[in-house]
Amino acid sequence: xxxxxxxxxxxxxxxxxxxxxxxxxxxxxxxxxxxxxxxxxxxxxxxxxxxxxxxxxxxxxxxxxxxxxxxxxxxxxxxxxxxxxxxxxxxxxxxxxxxxxxxxxxxxxxxxxxxxxxxxxxxxxxxxxxxxxxxxxxxxxxxxxxxxxxxxxxxxxxxxxxxxxxxxxxxxxxxxxxxxxxxxxxxx
Numbered sequence: 001x002x003x004x005x006x007x008x009x010x011x012x013x014x015x016x017x018x019x020x021x022x023x024x025x026x027x028x029x030x031x032x033x034x035x036x037x038x039x040x041x042x043x044x045x046x047x048x049x050x051x052x053x054x055x056x057x058x059x060x061x062x063x064x065x066x067x068x069x070x071x072x073x074x075x076x077x078x079x080x081x082x083x084x085x086x087x088x089x090x091x092x093x094x095x096x097x098x099x100x101x102x103x104x105x106x107x108x109x110x111x112x113x114x115x116x117x118x119x120x121x122x123x124x125x126x127x128x129x130x131x132x133x134x135x136x137x138x139x140x141x142x143x144x145x146x147x148x149x150x151x152x153x154x155x156x157x158x159x160x161x162x163x164x165x166x167x168x169x170x171x172x173x174x175x176x177x178x179x180x181x182x183x184x185x186x187x188x
Contacts, residue, residue: 008023013062015065020066023066023069024072027070028073036172036173040123041076046123047070047075048083048125049083049126050125051084053088053089070125076123080119083111083138085109087109092134093128101133103137121149124139124152124153125153127155128159129157129177129186130158130186135153158186
């Protein structure tokens with residue numbers, strides 16, 4: 001099971017054109033049976049992909065491709081890349097635990113672009129959530145621009161730390177990422 005989870009993560013990170021649409025389809029089918037996911041992708045929600053660690057990359061980043069795949073399977077009508085990096089931050093996936101960017105570093109690196117119209121519900125889209133620093137910073141930056149908007153987040157993969165054993169590969173969950181003790185805290 002752990003090997004399968006690593007393969008899924010590698011396919012997502014590689015923006016595998018064969019697998020990413022399949023994973024979006026799994027999310028769509030799962031949302032039909034899990035009210036948590038169905039409620040997340042409510043009508044009128046605008047998907048905002050969380051940008052990668054480097055600004056203005058000509059290469060599509062994972063969250064952007066994932067957001068478009070989720071839109072293409074009918075989970076949203078709009079993808080708006082309105083959150084962008086002003087400057088690079090260390091890449092969390094390859095940094096050691098103590099060297100990953102802080103919530104503040106992420107927040108300061110983000111800029112919000114002019115929206116295409118009124119936005120009432122935002123769903124941040126990311127590929128992997130570990131502690132939740134990037135998502136917390138992105139939500140805070142967007143909340144400053146859209147104080148009346150309902151802002152939520154979706155990550156295709158959540159890390160489980162050093163879980164002794166995985167019981168199942170697909171396990172939708174609803175949780176909270178909050179500021180606690182000077183850092184992001186994700187539950188579960």
